[in-house]
Amino acid sequence: xxxxxxxxxxxxxxxxxxxxxxxxxxxxxxxxxxxxxxxxxxxxxxxxxxxxxxxxxxxxxxxxxxxxxxxxxxxxxxxxxxxxxxxxxxxxxxxxxxxxxxxxxxxxxxxxxxxxxxxxxxxxxxxxxxxxxxxxxxxxxxxxxxxxxxxxxxxxxxxxxxxxxxxxxxxxxxxxxxxxxxxxxxxxxxxxxxxxxxxxxxxxxxxxxxxxxxxxxxxxxxxxxxxxxxxxxxxxxxxxxxxxxxxxxxxxxxxxxxxxxxxxxxxxxxxxxxxxxxxxxxxxxxxxxxxxxxxxxxxxxxxxxxxxxxxxxxxxxxxxxxxxxxxxxxxxxxxxxxxxxxxxxxxxxxxxxxxxxxxxxxxxxxxxxxxxxxxxxxxxxxxxxxxxxx
Ligand SMILES: [Zn+2]
Ligand SMILES: [Zn+2]
Numbered sequence: 001x002x003x004x005x006x007x008x009x010x011x012x013x014x015x016x017x018x019x020x021x022x023x024x025x026x027x028x029x030x031x032x033x034x035x036x037x038x039x040x041x042x043x044x045x046x047x048x049x050x051x052x053x054x055x056x057x058x059x060x061x062x063x064x065x066x067x068x069x070x071x072x073x074x075x076x077x078x079x080x081x082x083x084x085x086x087x088x089x090x091x092x093x094x095x096x097x098x099x100x101x102x103x104x105x106x107x108x109x110x111x112x113x114x115x116x117x118x119x120x121x122x123x124x125x126x127x128x129x130x131x132x133x134x135x136x137x138x139x140x141x142x143x144x145x146x147x148x149x150x151x152x153x154x155x156x157x158x159x160x161x162x163x164x165x166x167x168x169x170x171x172x173x174x175x176x177x178x179x180x181x182x183x184x185x186x187x188x189x190x191x192x193x194x195x196x197x198x199x200x201x202x203x204x205x206x207x208x209x210x211x212x213x214x215x216x217x218x219x220x221x222x223x224x225x226x227x228x229x230x231x232x233x234x235x236x237x238x239x240x241x242x243x244x245x246x247x248x249x250x251x252x253x254x255x256x257x258x259x260x261x262x263x264x265x266x267x268x269x270x271x272x273x274x275x276x277x278x279x280x281x282x283x284x285x286x287x288x289x290x291x292x293x294x295x296x297x298x299x300x301x302x303x304x305x306x307x308x309x310x311x312x313x314x315x316x317x318x319x320x321x322x323x324x325x326x327x328x329x330x331x332x333x334x335x336x337x338x339x340x341x342x343x344x345x346x347x348x349x350x351x352x353x354x355x356x357x358x359x360x361x362x363x364x365x366x367x368x369x370x371x372x373x374x375x376x377x378x379x380x381x382x383x384x385x386x387x388x389x390x
Pocket of ligand 2: 102103163
């Protein structure tokens, strides 16, 4: 690890103040109006940055380096969750029922601090740095897709993002140097239309509960019988509703589920298999159905070159023990959408373990992170940009 001269440019105290402000004023996905205004104002207080808004509640900053060169995008997501905060922090949410329970407040503060440092290093930069404060990561179809579709991002050579997670040692930078970092997440909703009848005369009806259970049993054979054992995927049925009385066969049943994959072909194959199971089973029983299948977030796949560069940079600015081998997370992220524009690196920033006093996972109403962790996020981002544009 080497101390860099620019470490002293990191606005550490200010960064924690920003983080606490955003934590106290969380806003839901697609409604980040005050958040994006605040970010815009803070960015506007820096020198040499151009600000635009690819969508109503996202903010894009552009820093043109002194010399021509490559172009890199850094991303932070800025939205909060419909969770009622129970942390007891003195800067807890002032917006009842809304909470920064996924740490996007920390992502925002880290990227603001990184941007502030980079604006001051503009005279050394060969190329362009862009910073995107992205809305609506938590709600399908996700803000990343909209930003990519806005057409405001051009000719990018790399995109870097991070996510803070409790469960990982505070301040560690965990980078998978090749391959999947998150799973992709898709979802389906199914309504089976049977025919209601008296519970004592099932032959008069079409029982949607029987059709539904047959479908669910077959869905559970997809992973075990139709995909290779080493190809990670999960098919979960999380909803099954039907009927109200013991002696009435209901008309309809509704089923909903979630599909996680890391391989694009498997993702398509599982969707096709689900459609086939639903159609064939409903046909067999004479039921009709409506199946709504949503392809939501693809898996985030790290590019070996960019991810190795970020890891090298983390090792340069952090003690070795703070850069352990990276592991995948089973959750999903709309960051994958930027893969359409350039090679990606997404890394996990440790927000504290249970032993360190941070026992609650992301999305918990008691989610608290170690604020000292933020600094290592900034150091890793700044050094990665400097090396990429050197
Ligand atoms: Zn989340
Ligand atoms: Zn998140």
